[in-house]
Amino acid sequence: AQKVTQAQTEISVVEKEDVTLDCVYETRDTTYYLFWYKQPPSGELVFLIRRNSFDEQNEISGRYSWNFQKSTSSFNFTITASQVVDSAVYFCALRAGGGGADGLTFGKGTHLIIQP
Amino acid sequence: KAGVTQTPRYLIKTRGQQVTLSCSPISGHRSVSWYQQTPGQGLQFLFEYFSETQRNKGNFPGRFSGRQFSNSRSEMNVSTLELGDSALYLCASSATSGGAQETQYFGPGTRLLVL
Numbered sequence: 647a648q649k650v651t652q653a654q655t656e657i658s659v660v661e662k663e664d665v666t667l668d669c670v671y672e673t674r675d676t677t678y679y680l681f682w683y684k685q686p687p688s689g690e691l692v693f694l695i696r697r698n699s700f701d702e703q704n705e706i707s708g709r710y711s712w713n714f715q716k717s718t719s720s721f722n723f724t725i726t727a728s729q730v731v732d733s734a735v736y737f738c739a740l741r742a743g744g745g746g747a748d749g750l751t752f753g754k755g756t757h758l759i760i761q762p
Numbered sequence: 763k764a765g766v767t768q769t770p771r772y773l774i775k776t777r778g779q780q781v782t783l784s785c786s787p788i789s790g791h792r793s794v795s796w797y798q799q800t801p802g803q804g805l806q807f808l809f810e811y812f813s814e815t816q817r818n819k820g821n822f823p824g825r826f827s828g829r830q831f832s833n834s835r836s837e838m839n840v841s842t843l844e845l846g847d848s849a850l851y852l853c854a855s856s857a858t859s860g861g862a863q864e865t866q867y868f869g870p871g872t873r874l875l876v877l
Contacts, residue, residue, distance in 0.1 A: 679862050689850055691868035698863065737805065741862040748818050749795050749807030750866060 652753035669738030766869030787855030
């Protein structure tokens, strides 16, 4: 069975601060995929990034960066110079297996509040 | 390209009734998945359809069912509604066979309130 843990329930920072959202996962599969989604108050989950288990390269996209470390089963997400528009709930998710894979396994989410 | 659309967006039902929710995937996408989101349990996988066939099912009672049509549109049905079925129901589509590598794109959800 898969499991995703987001230990930070809520984080509140002041605008322009950097913030890191933690994600730790568990799976017995050697092939798996990790995802981050953002859920603004409107409710729709917005896809941010996908990573496969064979690619440990960190990734940077504008103010967003992701640090994937298989040794610690972590896939952390950092927002640099945060903005009020970044306020949302962020979910880390895992999906393992081949063509018959189960659905996404989500963490409980981290509610990020960026104060002006 | 239009995103995933879900109808209705809001719904109020009473216990014992049944409800049908609809999802239209992104044009060209053939796989549709459904998730339930509640404050207590978080986001939980309900089922996944590809080519009108259910590929996977989460740990939900038989009151929850779904189907997919030849145009990839999907419906989910909940019969004999219980108070605990109050939730945000999210539909997601992916391009092909729904393997683990496929990115799922989500719709805005249907918020169901059971009284």
